[in-house]
Amino acid sequence: MTTTMGWLPRVLRWGFTVFTIFCGIGAVAILIVLAIDPKLPGNANFGTTQVEFLGLPGTVSLQNSTFGAQLAHGGLSMRVNDAAGLFEIVKHTGLPVALLHVLFFMLLFDLLRRLFRNVGRGESFTKPTFRLVQIIGFSLLGFSLVSAIAEGLFVHVLLDYLAHHTAVSVSGMAVRLPDAQEFHFGGDSHLGSSYFFTGLLVLALSEVFRQGLALKNDSDLTI
Secondary structure (H helix, E strand, C coil): CHHHHHHHHHHHHHHHHHHHHHHHHHHHHHHHHHHHCCCCCCCCEEEEEEEEECCEEEEEEEECCEEEEEECCCCEEEEECCHHHHHHHHHHHHHHHHHHHHHHHHHHHHHHHHHHHHHHCCCCCCHHHHHHHHHHHHHHHHHHHHHHHHHHHHHHHHHHHHHHHEEEEECCEEECCCCHHHCCCCCCHHHHCHHHHHHHHHHHHHHHHHHHHHHHHHHHHHC
């Protein structure tokens, strides 16, 4: 048991270090794309790609600024007439949301790296470790709220654009996409987020660390 506890914290520490570096690289890559602000060429042609959606085969294509998707079975087809506008929305609204996630995970992995560094040193029930667990819990709770707002905004903008620039048909019959205002975005969606409940669980564990630290201090004073 002692051997297991000896190497496992080191492995986790270095693993979280690698994840932190990868997240940092991802954040820099997103920032570079936002800074360069590339545009979709008017004659863009990426050809046709075979895809599978809900178990049904289909195709996706981008030709001359028209983005289209069609299922081979079920007669469902969708065509976005201004793919350049869709590209701009994904770039200016979707990428910042992705950057938010990458930065959060970089912070989370760094906190976990520091946590398991302390554990590897035998400093599990210490004030710095207790603070790290608390910060992780509050970070998860805060991220669940902020990400819900950011993702809701992105989906709202995306649906609003698709409603005005997309032609949808089912078995040859045109279907009108509802406006973004017609969709109900639940304000309590963050309460169902796994990050929210994980944050609550981590805060509960932080109380265990706090009580363990108090018992350790009492034991040290007794000795």
